[in-house]
Each structure stands twice: as structure tokens, then as C-alpha cells.
Amino acid sequence: MRCEDLTDDLSAAADGSALLGRHERRHVERCLRCQAELVQYRKVLRAMRALRTDVLEPAPGFLAELLANIEESGERRAIRSMISGHRAAYLGGLAAATAAGAAGAIVFASRVRRLKTAS
Amino acid sequence: MPQDVAELVIAARDGDREAFDDLVRATHAETYTLALRLTGNEEDARDVVQEAYFRAFRGLKRFRGDAQFSTWMYRITANCAATHMGKRTKHRHEELHDSDPVVDERPAVDPQLQADAGALRERLTVALEALPDKLRQVVVLRDIYDLPHEAIAAELGISETAAKVRLHRARKKLRDDLFPRREQEAADAV
Numbered sequence: 001m002r003c004e005d006l007t008d009d010l011s012a013a014a015d016g017s018a019l020l021g022r023h024e025r026r027h028v029e030r031c032l033r034c035q036a037e038l039v040q041y042r043k044v045l046r047a048m049r050a051l052r053t054d055v056l057e058p059a060p061g062f063l064a065e066l067l068a069n070i071e072e073s074g075e076r077r078a079i080r081s082m083i084s085g086h087r088a089a090y091l092g093g094l095a096a097a098t099a100a101g102a103a104g105a106i107v108f109a110s111r112v113r114r115l116k117t118a119s
Numbered sequence: 120m121p122q123d124v125a126e127l128v129i130a131a132r133d134g135d136r137e138a139f140d141d142l143v144r145a146t147h148a149e150t151y152t153l154a155l156r157l158t159g160n161e162e163d164a165r166d167v168v169q170e171a172y173f174r175a176f177r178g179l180k181r182f183r184g185d186a187q188f189s190t191w192m193y194r195i196t197a198n199c200a201a202t203h204m205g206k207r208t209k210h211r212h213e214e215l216h217d218s219d220p221v222v223d224e225r226p227a228v229d230p231q232l233q234a235d236a237g238a239l240r241e242r243l244t245v246a247l248e249a250l251p252d253k254l255r256q257v258v259v260l261r262d263i264y265d266l267p268h269e270a271i272a273a274e275l276g277i278s279e280t281a282a283k284v285r286l287h288r289a290r291k292k293l294r295d296d297l298f299p300r301r302e303q304e305a306a307d308a309v
Binding site for chain 1: 136148149152161168172173244262263287290293
């Protein structure tokens with residue numbers, strides 16, 4: 001077994017997401033280079049996890065700009081929703097008027113036909 | 120993150136705009152930190168944070184609250200960063216800025232340990248910035264923010280296998296950058 005073949009396994013073993021197989025473990029137990037590599041991966045992981053608590057503050061003014069843009073976006077959304085609501089009401093009214101007109105025409109036509117039949 | 124974030128989330132989900140603004144105030148620095156780590160530069164990070172909060176604002180009603188709000192925001196931010204960087208035509212991640220804060224300036228408990236950890240942290244920050252975008256995104260989300268492979272793959276639009284491969288490549292590159300002795304030994308052995 002070559003040390004190079006173990007790199008991914010050591011990276012996964014360092015964070016505990018994978019266990020080394022029997023052959024790999026035996027190799028690492030005898031190989032100072034792979035042991036050193038495993039220790040280095042663990043150091044990298046520890047340093048990475050330590051970064052989790054760091055908070056990098058954005059430039060002054062960023063928060064105000066962010067809130068203003070969210071506000072503007074919210075208003076745009078509200079206007080869009082209002083416009084689409086109006087449009088729906090307009091189309092609904094138009095459909096109702098058309099339906100009423102059609103019904104009136106049918107009633108009128110049927111009355112005319114009835115009158116013609118009676119005469 | 121303050122303890123009342125959960126309450127703010129509930130109020131914002133119920134349509135309280137002021138609560139959403141408070142939520143942004145409470146979480147924006149953390150979101151910005153992730154965005155900066157994912158994109159590698161301030162300008163892109165600002166755009167990503169903005170887009171992430173727009174999406175959060177629009178999608179808050181769908182947030183079920185079974186995960187932490189911070190985790191939900193990490194996922195949105197990761198997705199926005201992947202989209203933003205996909206659109207970006209000019210890759211600027213290789214630029215290093217002297218003004219970027221890279222050192223933890225909190226007082227030391229043990230000065231020597233703190234000096235060693237600080238030095239490693241500083242070198243790690245530089246090494247992270249130097250990583251290709253695709254590798255940096257995965258290693259930041261997995262090893263700093265502890266997102267599962269499945270979530271990383273979903274937000275970056277890649278397979279879980281690809282996420283794992285990128286993670287190992289990124290870790291190897293970071294290790295080679297931080298502990299270059301092994302390469303030297305290999306060169307000496309030839």
C-alpha cells in the first residue's frame with residue numbers, strides 16, 4: 001500500500017466520518033509519514049472549526065442599506081400583489097358582465113321567438 | 120445569535136415587518152461572514168447577503184422551524200453564493216486584500232498557544248481565499264459550518280459524491296499549503 005493512496009481516507013478519518021480499514025490502519029500504525037499527515041488533517045480541521053465563532057463585521061452602512069433594500073423590495077411586492085388583485089377583480093367583473101349580456105341575449109331571443117310563434 | 124431569534128422568526132412569519140428587520144439586524148453579520156468566506160470578496164458577499172435576505176423574506180412562511188433559523192439562512196446563503204458565482208464572469212477570488220480582517224484579535228489565555236493558533240488561523244484564512252471557488256464553497260460549508268454533505272450538494276447543485284470529492288481535494292490543498300514540509304520531503308526523495 002502506498003501512502004498516496006491513503007490521502008482521502010486520512011482526510012475522512014480525521015473528522016471521524018469514515019473509519020480506516022484493517023489494512024489501512026496497519027499501514028498508518030507503521031508509517032510515520034501517514035501518522036504525521038493524519039495529525040496535520042486534524043490540525044486543519046480544528047483550525048477550521050475555530051473559524052466558526054469568528055464574525056466578520058461588514059462595512060459601516062451596510063446594514064442600513066440592506067434594510068432599505070428589503071423595505072423597497074417588500075413595497076414592490078405589495079404593489080405587485082395589489083395590481084394583480086385589481087387585475088383579477090377587473091377580469092372577474094368583465095367575465096360577469098359578458099355572462100350577464102349573453103344570458104340577456106338568450107332570454108331576449110327566446111321571447112322574440114315565442115312572440116313570433118304566438119302570432 | 121441572540122436567544123430571541125426564534126421569537127422573531129415566529130413574529131416575522133406571521134407578517135410582522137419590524138420583526139423581520141430585527142431578525143436581519145440580529146443575523147446579518149453572521150450571514151455576511153459566511154457569504155464573504157464563500158465568495159472570497161466583499162463586493163460579492165454584499166450582493167449575496169442581500170439576495171439571501173430577499174429569498175428569506177419571500178420564503179419565511181415556508182420555514183417550518185424544524186431546523187435552526189441560522190442553518191436555514193446558511194443554506195439560502197450557500198445557494199445564493201453558488202448562483203452568484205456561477206453568473207460571475209470574472210474570477211476575482213485569487214486577489215488577496217491586505218485590508219481583509221484575518222487575525223483574531225481577542226486577548227490570549229495562553230500567549231504562546233494563542234500565538235500559534237493565531238498564526239495557523241491567519242495562514243488558514245489566506246489558504247482558504249486562495250482555493251478555487253468550487254473547493255472553497257464545499258470545505259467552508261462542511262468544515263466551518265458543519266452542513267451535511269446532502270445539504271451542501273443540494274444547495275450547490277452538485278451530487279453528493281462530487282461534494283465529497285471536492286471536500287477531500289480542498290482539505291488536501293489546505294494541508295499542503297499549511298504544512299508544506301511533506302512536499303519538500305517528496306521533492307528531496309526524488
